[in-house]
Amino acid sequence: MKISVPKPKTLTNENDPLYIIKTRKKTHNRAATIAGPMVRYSKLPFRQVCRDYDVDIVYTPMILAREFVRNGHARLADFTTCSTDSPLIVQVGVNNVADLLKFVEMVSPYCDGIGINCGCPIKEQIREGIGCALIYNPELLASMVSAVKQKYGDKVRLETKIRIHDDLEQTVELCNKVCDAGVDWITIHGRTRTTRSSQPVNLDAIKYIISQIKGRNVPVVANGDCFVETDLAKISECTGADGVMAVRGLLANPALFAKYDVCPWGCLEKFWYWAMEFSTLPFQLLQHHLFCMLENMQLQKPLLKEMMTLKNTVQLIDWFDKNFIFKRHNDEGFGVTVDIPYRNQA
Structure with missing residues (x-):
């Protein structure tokens, strides 16, 4: 496959994220399905x-x-795309209007929307006023949203991804401010800054916030604890959200929204294909992606441990060929197998 250079985007119904989120319940009888941002892994x-x-x-x-707009090396390392990488939202960590406007200017021609990260709970980011710090600084967040929308209007779709406060009225107030500023949609992660991921997501909180801003005509995406396909309907129905975002669930099973309860083998073959085509993943990330998928498939534990001892991509490919019927892109049956095709099944 020849990797194509993306051309500057024009929003249509096919790639406009706002249109997709607003209409999926009518056109597909389900909420919009969204793969959320993951540090290192959403490449x-x-x-x-x-x-x-x-x-x-x-x-x-x-x-x-701050790194992207000032450093050419950061731009090359942080953002890679192609003509078929759409609809695509580029998420940004930012704490001032000037950097955000420069970032949008540089990135928006090559994506379908920009998302401001207001949910990252990492202490280093919060100290710099990035991520979760922004839900406690609604005036700054609203000013950043307003600056982008005043300059670009509907030419740039803009989202804010937030966490909830202990006092939900603060979250409602925050949502009202960004709605006033012109945000296109809001993603709500139903945990506070200090809630551990092992604790259940608060779907009732998301439902309440949606009920309080319903008249704003700004769609809401619910995020948190979407691990299997049935969670899509459960989260959507419980909260009334227009879209459902999965993160950890998709890392283990990228086919989650296609009604596969367990990651199918064909998904893993497709991942290998794209990883080799683009050659953008360091070996450790490639290995970890495969580990997450194979663990979800309940690969035999000795084999899983053995895979994690391998040191480079060549060893990894040889290991797959040795242990499985591992099809390449041009092979008949590529990408369609469901169960693990052990080569030497007892």
């Missing part, structure tokens, strides 16, 4: 695999605006 090969399995919209990992 181009993984995004392409998700698109093969009924994911409507995919996010990049968070990109730090």
